[in-house]
Amino acid sequence: MKAFCRQHGIPFHGDRLPAVVSGDLRVPSGGERPSTGRVAVSTVKKKHAPIREWFEVSLRPEEVFVYLDDLSRHGEWQARVCEIHVDRVGPTTVGTRVTEKRRLAGLTHRLTYEIVEHSPPSGFAFRGVSGRVRPVGRRVIEPLDGGNRTRVTIEIDFEGKGIGKLLVPVVRTWAAGEIRRSQRRLKEVLEDAGSTRDRDSPQREAGPPARTLVFDFDGTIADSLKTLVAIFEEVTDRPEKLTATELAALRSQSLKEVIRELRIRPWQIPSVSRRMKKLAASRIPATNIVPGMGEALVALHGCGYRLVVLSTNSPGTIRSFLVNNGIDSCFSGIYGDIGLRGKTSALKRIAKAERTISSGCVYVGDEVRDIEAAKRAGLPSVGVAWGFTDPDALRRVAPRAFARTPEDLLQIARSIA
Secondary structure (H helix, E strand, O other): OHHHHHHHOOOOEOOEOOEEEOOEEEOOOOOOOOOOOOOOOOOOOOOOOOEEEEEEEOOOHHHHHHHHHOHHHHHHOOOOEEEEEEOOOOOOOOOOEEEEEEEEOOEEEEEEEEEEEEEOOOEEEEEEOOOOEEEEEEEEEEEEHHHOEEEEEEEEEEEEOHHHHHOHHHHHHHHHHHHHHHHHHHHHHHHHHHHHHHHHOOOOOOOOOOOEEEEEOEOOOEOOHHHHHHHHHHHHOOOOOOOHHHHHHHHOOOHHHHHHHOOOOHHHHHHHHHHHHHHHHHHHHHOOEOOOHHHHHHHHHHOOOEEEEEOOOOHHHHHHHHHHOOOHHHEEEEEOOOOOOOHHHHHHHHHHHOOOOOOOEEEEEOOHHHHHHHHHOOOOEEEEOOOOOOHHHHHOOOOOEEEOOOOHHHHHHHHOO
16 A cells, blocks of 8 residues: 555555545645645545435324334235234334344345334334344334325435445345335325225224234135135146045045145145245135125224234235225234244234234134144134035034134124133
């Protein structure tokens, strides 16, 4: 470095280097200004402005803040988020940590961030605490038109740790488009909430919080048996279609027995599951809802029950189905991309997350494995007669209650202590 400075006529002062400021060469005090025309090396790095997106919505700031402050619901407008875990019970405060699982390029990535500022109803700030590239951001909520409307802003940047510093420019470029899409979806969610606030949310009686009802998706909410059978036959290239007799026999068997009966080898399960999920993403949203289920869900939501979906399908697939059937506003959360054997651990996480905002969880499902997962998680369960599994086979695993029709669900929810 000393030789370089001598060559270009730049005064050398040990390990202190000059910097270019506004086109001028500034040197440490006591040094001489280099002659005109000489080239100076700048050590000042250009700092990128953070990514900034905003929109306006016809809701009061307090209403927007209450929704955004429920960190477990952030997956409702972020399509790549498949699971969210909040580390503590109770309201969000400084120090609350959230771990998200996101699907990127076919892989699941874990991100943990911490709330570092919390100012209701003006917004909050967060900072990543894990990973090579960590987000640093702020959510700002500003009142407009005397508090009748709100501007919602997200500002976010990224900092690299170690080798992650080299990845920051790539992450910023990718994140800019992803954040833009997620903010459009958030605006839609908030506008839908505003339009259905008075229509679908009747006055609720004061009292202790109601239970959280966790619903299985395929067969319980979505009438998707025929669609999934067709997808399975397509994926496995079966020479003959399953007959009605064969389907009836399969409905009385457990998942393990069904896999063995269909002659699926253990090593084939991941591939078959992955290909079925890919096809389901385009076909399930167009399937019909179980007759009477839409009305039952609206009634449960109107009585104050928190409704959550748990499924092996992706959150985006589930959300599209709920939107198409006009029941998306009934649900407080979507837990998707759950493995075939991962429902027990998922139910435990949901029960922990819901502990302070409801009086407990009840799992509603249509398969033997649903009831068994609820038992292992220590939760009461409700079996339904209209799903994939034969009703008699479902009764044999002894759910807490059994619903013959969707209309039975409201009475059952009230009766389970």
